[in-house]
Amino acid sequence: MSRAITLHEVSKYYPKQPTPAVDRFSLEIAPGEFLVLLGPSGCGKSTVLRMIAGLEDITTGELLLDGEYGNDLAPGDRKMAMVFQNFALYPSMTSRENIGFPLRFEMPGTEPGPRVDETARILGIEEILDRYPGQLSGGERQRVAMGRAISRHPSVFLMDEPLSNLDAKLRAHLRAEIARLTRGMGVTTVYVTHDQAEAMSLGDRVAVMRSGVLQQIGTPRDVYHLPENVFVAAFVGTPRINLLQATVIAPLSGGMWIDFGRQRLGLPEPLGYDHQMLRIQQGRTIIVGLRSEAVRIARASQAHPGEVAISGIVEHVEYLGHESLVHLNTGSRPAIVPELEAPRPAPAKPGPRRNGTGSGGLGKLAQKAARRLQATVTDREGGSHGAHSAHGGPPKPPQTPSAVMDRPAAAPETDTGDLVVRTGPDIRVRRGDHVPLLVDLAHLYVFDSNGHRICPLPREQPHLE
Known part of the structure; x- marks a missing residue:
């Protein structure tokens, strides 16, 4: 079952940094919504994602999960699954073992095979279940990483630039797959990217960030046609x-x-x-x-x-x-x-040139x-x-x-x-x-x-x- 996520005036400070990485960030994500956090590198979008996941502590502000206070909830108790940029697969495990690994802790004493097979069918990776990560292409490894998240039947998907290490053609293909899967499963999804083409094609809504501050949130059409400021427009x-x-x-x-x-x-x-x-x-x-x-x-x-x-x-x-x-x-x-x-740069002084x-x-x-x-x-x-x-x-x-x-x-x-x-x-x-x-x-x-x-x-x- 998907979850509602509310961030209210959330800020994140790191030691020895005078300015916050995230500054008074407020956002409401409806159950089953696909929300994209968009912005340049270093704007704080991954920090927001990690605070939702519980991997980063919230300095000030509140995180509500289905209306309940969730700041102090342990990552394992939030029923969320995260897909990382670098695949994060165990090299000594086959694809089958990688997909089933989290089920060992969430379903102790239960055979994970049926859940793994179901996930493989959804992703179309049945033929590579017995291969190791070193034997897979980048796209296949990312599918396995997504399979590990899907097999848990989470209430929330958190995706941190999962396609940035892939070539352009494969990115476009997997982008369509992600949209199909998340909408078919009805799971709340928060997707981080700096690629505005991904944001516009995937998101129900897009939240644009700059220097830790939320600049605008709206549908892809509204963000494109009615930018709130010159940064969003650019x-x-x-x-x-x-x-x-x-x-x-x-x-x-x-x-x-x-x-x-x-x-x-x-x-x-x-x-x-x-x-x-x-x-x-x-x-x-x-x-x-x-x-x-x-x-x-x-x-x-x-x-x-x-x-x-x-x-x-x-x-x-x-x-x-x-x-x-x-x-x-x-x-x-x-x-x-x-x-x-x-x-x-300032114009150089006139001088001789070959032309x-x-x-x-x-x-x-x-x-x-x-x-x-x-x-x-x-x-x-x-x-x-x-x-x-x-x-x-x-x-x-x-x-x-x-x-x-x-x-x-x-x-x-x-x-x-x-x-x-x-x-x-x-x-x-x-x-x-x-x-x-x-x-x-x-x-x-x-x-x-x-x-x-x-x-x-x-x-x-x-x-x-």
């Missing part, structure tokens, strides 16, 4: 979300633009409720998030309702067979998310493309959308919702690009090409300078007519 999704620094320009005369530095994204009027709330960010630094599927390569004349145009220079194309990832430079400044990437450019510049092809971009910004839609007023104010409001408010572009400062766009495999562009882009405002995320999401607003917010 950690969940492949390729990673595009994060760009920007400011909001909202003059009293009307209209609103998101200024990326060298280009401006004009928001169509009348403004939706989410976009109206951006007025309070006037003049402040914000972070704009765009998923790779929220931008497409197309001209402004091909825009759908709710799309607005910008443009960029192709830096690199990743051809993946079923799709391509196009890396573009729009002249924007990428936002850095701590714990996911190191700060960008004839300085270390801080672009090749001749990209420089020419930048000049073409600068020359064509005002020509693309009749010459008016990129022009500033004579008094230096924001440009006049666009005539159509799909119009773009561009600034004249200059040569990008890095060779890496700042925007990744997912396209079909038939889109053919090359490095140095200037391409028009359409941004779907329905998939535009805005975060404040502290990383908290301010657009879109929470679902309970009413929308203005």
Whole structure:
């Protein structure tokens, strides 16, 4: 029978460490639920799992199992089974003996054979029961490790990155098996991983952690489409979300633009409720998030309702067979998310390079493309959308919702690009090409300078007519 698990304000401190490994972690797991703890290495997710299992003492807070206080319950009395990353099989025992080993203590005096055979049938490993771990592949060893957990008929499965040592193809196969087994058995499962693809495909809910603190918990769909902060947005999704620094320009005369530095994204009027709330960010630094599927390569004349145009220079194309990832430079400044990437190094001083450019510049092809971009910004839609007023104010409001408010572009400062766009495999562009882009405002995320999401607003917010 599956169990309910409740963690209330749980913290874990280790000696000689000034900060907690887990800090005031609260979570409720329903009976039979498959919950995934997701986060980067060292964020405390395995520590949470070990506290649930009783392998780590809880410093402060409460663990409730089916509503009963469980902090002091011995690991063997919690009726939980754990699957580890490194298989943890006894090398001198056959698969049959490894699977039946825990039954010696839980069912003394009872023949474990029938339970072992039943488990082997569930996992499809009947043919390897008499082999030793050294004679098995990685996938077979992990199946045996899972069999040892299943044979106990536990109330809770605890899985600590069980697939991280396997190759990609085998991981995908075993991922499907784990989902089938746990749901078929109806056992509460807590699964730890740093692989967001595993989390999204397995979990009924996903709990994202960072530095010992719970950042967000929700269904995979909600975590992906409504990230609570910029860390969750950046950690969940492949390729990673595009994060760009920007400011909001909202003059009293009307209209609103998101200024990326060298280009401006004009928001169509009348403004939706989410976009109206951006007025309070006037003049402040914000972070704009765009998923790779929220931008497409197309001209402004091909825009759908709710799309607005910008443009960029192709830096690199990743051809993946079923799709391509196009890396573009729009002249924007990428936002850095701590714990996911190191700060960008300061640009090196210009110097000789084999291709004839300085270390801080672009090749001749990209420089020419930048000049073409600068020359064509005002020509693309009749010459008016990129022009500033004579008094230096924001440009006049666009005539159509799909119009773009561009600034004249200059040569990008890095060779890496700042925007990744997912396209079909038939889109053919090359490095140095200037391409028009359409941004779907329905998939535009805005975060404040502290990383908290301010657009879109929470679902309970009413929308203005």
